[in-house]
Amino acid sequence: MSLDKPTNTFAEIYEIVRKIPLGKVSTYGRIAAILGSTSGARMVGYALNHAHVDSSIPAHRVVNRNGQLTGKMHFHPPQLMQQLLENEGFIIENDQIVNFKENLWP
DNA sequence: TGGATGACTTGCA
DNA sequence: GTGCAAGCCATCC
Numbered sequence: 001m002s003l004d005k006p007t008n009t010f011a012e013i014y015e016i017v018r019k020i021p022l023g024k025v026s027t028y029g030r031i032a033a034i035l036g037s038t039s040g041a042r043m044v045g046y047a048l049n050h051a052h053v054d055s056s057i058p059a060h061r062v063v064n065r066n067g068q069l070t071g072k073m074h075f076h077p078p079q080l081m082q083q084l085l086e087n088e089g090f091i092i093e094n095d096q097i098v099n100f101k102e103n104l105w106p
Numbered sequence: 107t108g109g110a111t112g113a114c115t116t117g118c119a
Numbered sequence: 120g121t122g123c124a125a126g127c128c129a130t131c132c
Binding site: 027028029032038039040041042043044045046047048049059062063064065069070071072073074 | 111112113114115116
């Protein structure tokens with residue numbers, strides 16, 4: 001595999017996440033569905049785990065289907081994810097986006 | 107080279 | 120209404 005860029009599947013995920021506009025969020029399952037694999041949500045999460053190398057990827061805008069910040073622990077510091085979301089107008093409560101459905105990116 | 111793991115989701119018992 | 124198991128694909132040891 002080339003080390004210059006990720007595989008096509010990962011590249012697709014990165015592209016989609018990058019398209020998420022400011023003030024909007026998306027879910028792992030949503031992105032996985034776009035890729036054609038509803039069950040591939042795990043892949044999306046794993047891809048974002050490696051996406052931190054590219055600061056242009058707003059990984060903090062991707063949450064699980066409940067709007068919960070399951071991946072915040074992979075940020076440094078972990079509260080950075082919540083802080084970024086709050087900075088974009090989101091309301092975080094108990095590591096969960098309160099107005100998540102209202103700002104869900106189609 | 108092969109097996110195990112992971113920021114998830116969905117369906118069935 | 121709750122709990123368990125299977126599926127997807129790439130990376131790591």
